[in-house]
Amino acid sequence: MLTVSVENYLKAILHLQVEGDDLVSTTAIAQKVASTPASTSAMLAKLGERGWLEHQPYHGVRLTKKGHRVAMDILRRHRLWECFLVDHLGFEWDQVHEIAEELEHVGSVELTNRLDAFLGFPKLDPHGDVIPGPNGRFRSVAARTLLTEAPRNLELVVVGVVDGGDAFLRHLGVLGIQLGTRMTVLERLSFDGSLHVKYPEEEEVQLLAPSVGQRLWVDQSSPAPEILFPEEEDLQ
Amino acid sequence: MLTVSVENYLKAILHLQVEGDDLVSTTAIAQKVASTPASTSAMLAKLGERGWLEHQPYHGVRLTKKGHRVAMDILRRHRLWECFLVDHLGFEWDQVHEIAEELEHVGSVELTNRLDAFLGFPKLDPHGDVIPGPNGRFRSVAARTLLTEAPRNLELVVVGVVDGGDAFLRHLGVLGIQLGTRMTVLERLSFDGSLHVKYPEEEEVQLLAPSVGQRLWVDQSSPAPEILFPEEEDLQ
């Protein structure tokens, strides 16, 4: 049986491994699970013995196939519960993380799969993060771009948030941005990468800090017009 | 913060206190939480110090107001989740106890109250057990009688199960009994208290063991016909 503590470590390692796919450092893990490097070092030794990760002392860890699968299952439960909380219980997207952090540790496979079905097999959680399927792999989703790297003068939709802590999500609230918000990037300022963006209904142009632009996934607004007016696309 | 273990002890004590309202014994608690009397004794001392119960060494414990409230909140979460599992995820009533045993430890009040609302503020869980409200008291329910003590020759509905472990619930399945099943008690055998019962559609009369009759809550079948044909009622 997996303890809550072990599960939290495995999920933290998975998270750090997805970005920067090399070895994950003790300190980074300690920070993510809010414990000390010493405690983490002891835990990593144990997780290594039990075959969930490979530990290269003084250099870092990498999840084994087995450990990766376990961590993906936890992530799956976390994100499915977030969907439930937002879609059916009416929570806001910045209120669900902490609760899902506990619900994710109820491990019944039967429960998870029925919840998945109840929710309609969602691909994305309320923050636009991809939900792993019952096979322990991420469900496939449409391609997406960071707002910073998106093309200019094209209407975009916000489809996800990178690493969205509650503070950032509330900041987005202040800016009037949520999943589904549409905007057009007019200009990227060379000074610090700030973005001039325009919202459909508003006249005024807003300036988004790079810390925001780098953490928003966007997609093209409408799959509708596509190649209907290729000349106009070229003109802009 | 309450640990899972502490919560399980408090709920076990509440359970034992409801039936037989006197002091609850160390052995009974140990049995309920599946631990030893020695471990339980140590835990009771701690729970006493922290003000959740009064411990009379060698004689037993009783929950304080504070401890009672905490336990009722856990019971509330347990039963609300059971409703969710059966009503929305399609589980059978003999499959939900173990899962709810884990879900009940997610303590967010906001979550509990929203789940309650989502479920339509149910008064009874899938086993016919009364669900505590947000104030920590049982919701009021219509009066009910044990099948053993119900009047003869009157159509009854099964509205609840006393202390329904999964084994008993599956046995009821074999007998074709679930919540909402209607039946009429024809006779109570003086030998061992077995009951001759008749089901509406079936011709044959069934014999129910006393172990079953003593653990079924029933109510009068239909509030509809009432005094419409009093003569016919008398004729039977």
Added chain:
DNA sequence: CTCTTTATTTAGGCATGACTAAATTTTTAT
């Protein structure tokens, strides 16, 4: 009322998972 049985507590250990402080290894800077 005494003896025996049963219930409960105490004593002594063990596993898990956390911490601080100290030792050690790796990395960075000069």
Added chain:
DNA sequence: ATAAAAATTTAGTCATGCCTAAATAAAGAG
């Protein structure tokens, strides 16, 4: 290449919560 800084592990504790075995108290039998 060597010294300083940073990261990691090791050593030594502590709190929880569990166990078995032994001591003690309460209840029941005669």
